[in-house]
Amino acid sequence: MDFYLTALLQGLCFSGIALGIYISMKIFNIPDITTDGSYTLGGAVTGVLLLKHEPAYIILPTVMLAGATAGALTGIIHTKLKINALLAGILVMYGLYSINLYIMGRSNLPLIGTSSIYSWLNLVSDPNQNTFWILSVFVVIITLIIGYLLKTDFGIAMRATGNSETMVRSLGVNTDRMKITGLAIANALTATSGYLMSQLQGFSDINMGIGIVIVGLGSVIIAEAIINWFKITSVWFSLILMLCGAIIFQFVLAFTLSIGIDATLLKLVTAVFVLLIVSLPRLTFNRSA
């Protein structure tokens, strides 16, 4: 049971990445690899500030600002220098490795003896369940903010940008600025995931972000499959499904480990799993066609 509770907690931590990838990938149609770097950046900034015993109201905004800066940088490289979005993201992600190492000062920061957000409140005696409730409240607040944002006039313009750039420009929106802002928001969310995760696992590590973008992609793809099956158009439902996608993804990984698959094969299993979800709807579609 604890096994799956841990998976649930990790899923909740990754909901920031899921929402971030939803924004960059689904709304803007940009495959944003910056994620790998900004997730670690979030963890690195969290670690350093926690060890300096900075107050919580400083740590989270700093983490989000750092992530937003990384995202905006990718956006600027992509829109202003007209460089392919994938390459722009890879460049920023690659450069962030050095920056993260510089921020942390070494490759691993144990956070023992620091006050994590999970120790703010003691709602229930079991520490794991306590963590679950704090995480849930946190995730709900973030989802409400993003959901509201997407419903506003600004949000409509944002959602339209990925659909038809010509239309959005003819309706008076600077699409370059919109993409930069969108990637900034997406990576601020990703960095928040790093913030939540480093405190959950009790350390920040320079390699914690490697391949993490696949977690976001997997979550979004799971959610998308459900959205397509039930033809969901509501923004709120889509966001909730993104969170479910992140949790389901972790459950599948937990299940794979629990049936005794070697942990060294975990990344391969993850890749195959994501490939399966992507390809299954297409395979069945081809047969009926």
Added chain:
Amino acid sequence: MIGLEKVTKIFNKGKANQVGAINGINLQIADGEFVVIVGANGSGKTTLLNLISGSIMPTSGTISIDGNDVTNIPDYKRSRWIARVFQNPVSGTASDLSILDNFRLASIRTQPKGLKIGVNEAFKKQVKEKIATLGMGLEKKIEQPMGTLSGGQRQALTLLMSIMDDCKVLLLDEPTAALDPRSAEVVMKTADKLIKDFKLTAILITHNLKDAYNYGTRVIQMGEGCILKDIDTHAKAKLKQHDMFDWFG
């Protein structure tokens, strides 16, 4: 309303594949004129429209709208005056967004897009009333994604969207090229009605000479990036349809 002075547009300047798309055009379009532009493929019609909308910038010359020099103003800032309908119905609307959201965005074309929720019951009612004037029954479907509609329906809605906010100039780039004859007729009639009702200055590009003959107050024929013929309201009234076919003979 619209003025072009010695406007040229050269693509790939200085390279082997240099193309002079627009070669020194002077054009004045008065307030309330409905100009139809015809011409063979590659004659520079669409380039001219894109220069006016600001999607591309001229190589030389000046462009003005409503007395303002807009030569160096990008397209998203020219939306203060200009609404556009594109050849491809997909370009003029956002497929994944509901009809309602599309209209909301269009209703704030000339305003900043802020952090407030603008879709409320009053707005829904206003959109329903507007859409009902088309007589397509779409007013019941305003929560549906735009992508579920046909090309003709989307073009008709794009037209309506253009008058959701203050609009002075309407640019129509072959709006019926992708449509069947019946939908095309509906779209052209809607456009004509809106242009008259809202006293818009409009430019229509078309390959359909029947439309060029039936609609508009002035017709221009383009070729090789220049204006070949410019026929005003008076002369257009005397023009016969087969005269226009002869232009392309």
